[in-house]
Amino acid sequence: MESDFRERCYLERQSVFTVKRMLVVISVATIFLSACTAEEGVTVNNAWVRPTAQGDNGAVYFVLHNHSAADELVGASSNVAESVEIHESSMAEGTDVMQMNQVFSVALDRGSEVAFEPGGLHVMLVNVSRELSVGENVDVTLHFKNHADIPVNVSVAEFEPTGEEHSH
Ligand SMILES: [Cu+2]
Numbered sequence: 001m002e003s004d005f006r007e008r009c010y011l012e013r014q015s016v017f018t019v020k021r022m023l024v025v026i027s028v029a030t031i032f033l034s035a036c037t038a039e040e041g042v043t044v045n046n047a048w049v050r051p052t053a054q055g056d057n058g059a060v061y062f063v064l065h066n067h068s069a070a071d072e073l074v075g076a077s078s079n080v081a082e083s084v085e086i087h088e089s090s091m092a093e094g095t096d097v098m099q100m101n102q103v104f105s106v107a108l109d110r111g112s113e114v115a116f117e118p119g120g121l122h123v124m125l126v127n128v129s130r131e132l133s134v135g136e137n138v139d140v141t142l143h144f145k146n147h148a149d150i151p152v153n154v155s156v157a158e159f160e161p162t163g164e165e166h167s168h
Helices: 002-038
Strands: 042-049 059-066 071-078 081-091 098-103 106-108 113-116 120-126 135-142 150-155
Touching: 002 042, 042 135, 059 106, 059 150, 071 081, 113 120, 120 135
Parallel strands: 042 150
Antiparallel strands: 042 059, 059 113, 059 120, 071 106, 071 135, 081 098, 081 120, 135 150
16 A cells, blocks of 8 residues: 555556746746747848949858758859859968869858858958949849848948947
8 A cells, every 4th residue: 555655646646747847948938939930941141242333343242141951152143243152262272372262062051150241251242333433222133052042232442330239
């Protein structure tokens, strides 16, 4: 009898513990879900390009954040350039010379943040059709493997814009 009672107590305590654990799991899941629903898909922040003379090339910088399933940036287009390419700057091996290579896909893992910044990845506006002056904005559209095209309003500025939400 006595051992029966003890066993029942133990089982009850176990189930209370399990319920408590489930509640913790549910509330944690709710926090994650609400964080995810705030932003979905791919977001683009702090897009800028330095002032560029007509006929020159302009490097566009921004920060990509992928809130959804793994994707890839596969290209870009713009009405102010003859063509638009994805480039990555790097130091030529064994030298201190910066070189640019064309990139045809940039992986965007789920939850990843990829910075396009001076000295690294950038979207190159090749042979811009008109002068790009400080204070104006130009339209650049990003193309993804899965995600719909994202139109980006790129501000022409000497330096990276600050004040917007941004983390490295
Ligand atoms: Cu380039």
